[in-house]
Amino acid sequence: MTAPSPHPPSPQPPVSTTARTEAQGGDRRLPGDIDMWVMVLGDLFFFGCYFIVYMVFRAQSVEEFSAAQRHLHIGVGVVNTVVLLTSSLFAARAVIAVREGALDGARRLLWATGGCGVLFVLLKIYEWHDGLSHGRTIHDEFFSYYYVFTGLHLVHLALGLLVLGVALRELRAVGRQRPTIVEQSVLFWHMIDLLWVVIFALLYLMR
Amino acid sequence: MTSTATLPADGSAAPQKAGKREVWIVYWAFTIFYLALTIGVCFLGRATPPPRPDVSQAQAAAWFDQHQLGIQIGFTFLLMIAGGAAIANGIVGYFMKRMSSGKMLAYAYIATMGVGAIPGFQVILVCWLTAVFRPDREPRILYMLYDLGMLSYNGSLGCFTAAYTVVAIAVIYDKNHIFPKWFAYVTIWQIVTELLASQMWLYKSGAFAWNGMITLYLALVIFGVWITCFLALFRIAAKRESAQTPALYEPEGSR
Amino acid sequence: MPPTTTEASKRDKRAIGVSWAVLAAATVLAWLLTPGESEATTTVGKELVAVIVVLAAIKGRLIIRYFMEVRHAPRWLRHTTDAWLAILWTTLLTLYLI
Numbered sequence: 001m002t003a004p005s006p007h008p009p010s011p012q013p014p015v016s017t018t019a020r021t022e023a024q025g026g027d028r029r030l031p032g033d034i035d036m037w038v039m040v041l042g043d044l045f046f047f048g049c050y051f052i053v054y055m056v057f058r059a060q061s062v063e064e065f066s067a068a069q070r071h072l073h074i075g076v077g078v079v080n081t082v083v084l085l086t087s088s089l090f091a092a093r094a095v096i097a098v099r100e101g102a103l104d105g106a107r108r109l110l111w112a113t114g115g116c117g118v119l120f121v122l123l124k125i126y127e128w129h130d131g132l133s134h135g136r137t138i139h140d141e142f143f144s145y146y147y148v149f150t151g152l153h154l155v156h157l158a159l160g161l162l163v164l165g166v167a168l169r170e171l172r173a174v175g176r177q178r179p180t181i182v183e184q185s186v187l188f189w190h191m192i193d194l195l196w197v198v199i200f201a202l203l204y205l206m207r
Numbered sequence: 208m209t210s211t212a213t214l215p216a217d218g219s220a221a222p223q224k225a226g227k228r229e230v231w232i233v234y235w236a237f238t239i240f241y242l243a244l245t246i247g248v249c250f251l252g253r254a255t256p257p258p259r260p261d262v263s264q265a266q267a268a269a270w271f272d273q274h275q276l277g278i279q280i281g282f283t284f285l286l287m288i289a290g291g292a293a294i295a296n297g298i299v300g301y302f303m304k305r306m307s308s309g310k311m312l313a314y315a316y317i318a319t320m321g322v323g324a325i326p327g328f329q330v331i332l333v334c335w336l337t338a339v340f341r342p343d344r345e346p347r348i349l350y351m352l353y354d355l356g357m358l359s360y361n362g363s364l365g366c367f368t369a370a371y372t373v374v375a376i377a378v379i380y381d382k383n384h385i386f387p388k389w390f391a392y393v394t395i396w397q398i399v400t401e402l403l404a405s406q407m408w409l410y411k412s413g414a415f416a417w418n419g420m421i422t423l424y425l426a427l428v429i430f431g432v433w434i435t436c437f438l439a440l441f442r443i444a445a446k447r448e449s450a451q452t453p454a455l456y457e458p459e460g461s462r
Numbered sequence: 463m464p465p466t467t468t469e470a471s472k473r474d475k476r477a478i479g480v481s482w483a484v485l486a487a488a489t490v491l492a493w494l495l496t497p498g499e500s501e502a503t504t505t506v507g508k509e510l511v512a513v514i515v516v517l518a519a520i521k522g523r524l525i526i527r528y529f530m531e532v533r534h535a536p537r538w539l540r541h542t543t544d545a546w547l548a549i550l551w552t553t554l555l556t557l558y559l560i
Binding site: 028029030031037040041044045048051052055056058059074075078081082085086088089091092093095096099100187190191193194197198200201202204205206207 | 468471474475478479482485486489490492493496511514515517518521522525526528529530531532534535536537539542543546549550553554557558560
Binding site: 056155159 | 391393399402409410413414415421425
């Protein structure tokens, strides 16, 4: 797998603004903190296990799964993906804004992130409602996975909104902002985005 | 923790080492209780790995017959030591009270886990013991006890999610660094697996049944990670308590 | 603290913007490649699934490297996240194809 870098991967010097915690040794630093990485890596591992279990069960009844998967609206899924990707763009920009000391900008960007998150939830509710009103319930094996995975993802998204709220509160306090809090929150948000990219490909596209 | 040492009149020189030995005794009680629980549930009671959820009346009755002695020995023993759950809650509550996030969360943890032990632990013991000590009852009644025991044991989630939430919040807001913050996040996975366990009421086979890959086996891995971290962190926290660590029952100002 | 814009943060912003554009383009591309709901074929072709998997893996790596800033992170983290992507997608694709 090659790195699809948008520009040549030149070794970059560490960004040293007053707000950015310096690397311990060398020009490498951990974004956020180790605690949040324990969460993110653990979550990725366990979600990975869930996805593999889904694929194992799908392999046992490909026809049924594939037929059910074709009921999903890829269009809604694409819009959902782009909404979440955009929210991540705002979140990533917010971290840079905090490092630059542009706190008002960072606050606006975090609100925009949360806004996109709420939009995602609304689209998901519409999709669930549409599915249920067409009788696609958990009696269908594929849809049981669909509801569990998207539901679990929504739980994470709700947690993510809470965590964004923590970051916003941190930015409100005058003069004692800790950029690492914003970094940690945003890290969690990106993980939600990353998991959705896998869920989208797995449930909507690989049919 | 249970010491009732009364404070001297001047409120200064409480027995400084008092807290420590109790902490270690309870720590070992906690560890041994969970070890006994694992042996009793896995090897004697056969509740983990579980029997199949999709059996018929006759099969359920035959299953009880087959494992009669193991369940009788294992679950009777567990019924006798069931109070160990409360002692385990005690040490968690003790360290939670050491946190700066407030005693209220410690009380909430103790209470929710105390209530949760009934559906999550006692009900399966009572149901299955009834079944193996009264094998002459109708198969359909045994069948009911079979389902009731398993669903109560694995599918009771409300109290546990509350307890885990309380631990996570306490660890995140604690400024005394009793437990590291990553443990709060590991606890959040426990909440997620409890939510997933709600699925086992709906399915009799597949990944979401009570013997399912997602609802049971992956949840067990997460529980194993969680309880191992928990015990290791208790060890560290208990070791850190020196002779100078003030006991909990000293007046607020001296802590 | 007055706002400070350094060369590095300008570069970071540009990198994030380009990543977003590539991610959105990859999403739409995968959509265009996938046959619509009414198509009669039960499963999509094997080559197409391979393309979908590669696109999704690239998307995951972009999110990890540029949004999560793992490209600035220590080596162990870069390797762990790469290993997760590689193992997950290889397993999923293998299970799909068998």
